[in-house]
Amino acid sequence: MAIRPVRTIGDPVLRRRAADYLATDVTSESFTGLIDDMVETMHAEGGIGIAAPQIGEPTRVAVIAIDRASSRYPDMDDFPLTVFVNPRVTVVDATEQGFWEGCLSVPNLRGYVLRPRGVRVDFLDKTGQPKALWAEGFLATVVQHELDHLDGVLFVDRVRDTSKLATIENYLRYWASRAAQPSEI
Ligand code: NI
Numbered sequence: 001m002a003i004r005p006v007r008t009i010g011d012p013v014l015r016r017r018a019a020d021y022l023a024t025d026v027t028s029e030s031f032t033g034l035i036d037d038m039v040e041t042m043h044a045e046g047g048i049g050i051a052a053p054q055i056g057e058p059t060r061v062a063v064i065a066i067d068r069a070s071s072r073y074p075d076m077d078d079f080p081l082t083v084f085v086n087p088r089v090t091v092v093d094a095t096e097q098g099f100w101e102g103c104l105s106v107p108n109l110r111g112y113v114l115r116p117r118g119v120r121v122d123f124l125d126k127t128g129q130p131k132a133l134w135a136e137g138f139l140a141t142v143v144q145h146e147l148d149h150l151d152g153v154l155f156v157d158r159v160r161d162t163s164k165l166a167t168i169e170n171y172l173r174y175w176a177s178r179a180a181q182p183s184e185i
Pocket residue numbers: 102103104105145146149184185
């Protein structure tokens with residue numbers, strides 16, 4: 001296991017559509033090594049999600065883990081560590097909801113992003129088994145943010161009102177509230 005450098009905005013690897021991961025590879029050492037590195041890097045950086053391109057691997061793998069016990073995100077529901085291989089998102093509730101988002105790959109920035117409030121995700125889990133997840137509320141935003149990374153999309157692309165882009169310092173000074181939870185996704 002190793003903490004890998006997080007690629008940041010401007011790095012072309014974050015802007016490519018990542019390639020499908022070959023399902024037959026999920027038992028390989030390179031797959032388990034990739035997952036271990038992603039989880040270790042996400043925890044070291046204090047994120048609640050990470051996608052493979054963020055550590056320089058242009059493949060369709062992402063991880064999400066939300067731990068309420070972490071003092072940084074006390075208002076969120078727990079979400080156990082989940083590996084998404086080749087995920088596909090379907091909107092099931094297009095009603096828009098907004099959250100302030102942050103990203104390990106966009107240092108020191110927060111932005112207010114509107115996204116559909118309910119999604120279904122079909123994916124392979126870390127053993128290669130097909131799974132489906134229904135997510136709503138903040139978890140739906142986390143899932144959509146994370147899976148956007150696999151298509152070369154960053155949250156800043158989805159900020160419609162660019163007056164709601166802020167440094168973390170200014171986010172905390174002018175915009176922070178319980179309803180607008182920041183997160184590095
Ligand atoms: Ni991100």
